Amino acid sequence: MKLIEAKNYQDMSLKAAEIIQSVLANKPDAVLGLATGGTVLGPYEILIAKYEEDSLSFKKASSVNLDEYVGLPSDHPNSYYYYMNENLFKHVDFSANQTHLPNGVADDIEKESERYENLIDGLGGIDLQLLGIGENGHIGFNEPGTPFDSATHKVKLTESTRAANARYFDSINEVPAHAITMGIGSIMKSKQILLLASGVKKAGILEKIVHEEISEEIPATILKQHGNVIIIADQDALSKLNSAHKQLLNT
Ligand code: GLP
Numbered sequence: 164m165k166l167i168e169a170k171n172y173q174d175m176s177l178k179a180a181e182i183i184q185s186v187l188a189n190k191p192d193a194v195l196g197l198a199t200g201g202t203v204l205g206p207y208e209i210l211i212a213k214y215e216e217d218s219l220s221f222k223k224a225s226s227v228n229l230d231e232y233v234g235l236p237s238d239h240p241n242s243y244y245y246y247m248n249e250n251l252f253k254h255v256d257f258s259a260n261q262t263h264l265p266n267g268v269a270d271d272i273e274k275e276s277e278r279y280e281n282l283i284d285g286l287g288g289i290d291l292q293l294l295g296i297g298e299n300g301h302i303g304f305n306e307p308g309t310p311f312d313s314a315t316h317k318v319k320l321t322e323s324t325r326a327a328n329a330r331y332f333d334s335i336n337e338v339p340a341h342a343i344t345m346g347i348g349s350i351m352k353s354k355q356i357l358l359l360a361s362g363v364k365k366a367g368i369l370e371k372i373v374h375e376e377i378s379e380e381i382p383a384t385i386l387k388q389h390g391n392v393i394i395i396a397d398q399d400a401l402s403k404l405n406s407a408h409k410q411l412l413n414t
Pocket of ligand 1: 164198199200201202203229230294295296297304317324328
């Protein structure tokens with residue numbers, strides 16, 4: 164893993180956008196694994212600005228998103244489909260048929276999971292997977308206890324994840340109970356992974372990634388086994404780590 168220290172959220176966002184930009188410069192038809200949540204909004208804004216000033220294009224690229232809520236149609240303002248459209252897709256030049264998310268309203272979620280996993284493989288795999296991180300170490304919606312070899316599947320969200328995401332809904336009761344997510348195995352197949360963390364709320368989980376053994380109880384610990392992971396974290400997210408600990412993230 165390689166740790167890039169950022170001063171603050173803005174700096175983290177800029178550094179993340181620059182990495183995505185360089186992936187597209189080297190491989191215009193790259194497959195980007197995209198994420199939702201608050202952390203990636205800054206990077207998306209900067210990518211849009213770079214697109215507008217002509218310094219990058221998504222025309223030949225394709226994207227696959229990590230996850231989607233079960234039961235929310237694509238036009239629901241809290242669906243990840245809607246989020247991606249509002250915060251990135253409609254502002255840049257991705258071809259409409261080259262951006263993909265799991266379908267949270269498919270009749271048969273198991274079949275949909277299989278279709279999505281095959282789709283990722285059919286695209287040749289993910290060149291760069293962008294990840295945020297849950298306070299409990301979840302990546303995508305892979306909650307603690309998810310098998311490391313899991314493919315795309317349906318998950319029951321933990322109460323803590325529903326509570327963390329309730330800020331986007333009118334009340335916690337409206338947060339769906341289930342989601343469909345790439346599995347840990349799907350994520351680990353990515354050629355490169357870019358994990359972003361900002362704010363004191365993420366300090367505890369970054370500390371655990373450093374100190375704890377690799378375990379399904381803390382899904383993000385598996386990233387220590389991937390040969391090509393970059394973590395960009397800001398000072399607040401790194402506030403529980405001293406310089407020796409940070410070195411451990413640079414191995
Ligand atoms: C959700 C998403 C994750 C995301 C996490 C952190 O649970 N499914 O992909 O990483 O939230 O979100 P935030 O960036 O808002 O802290």
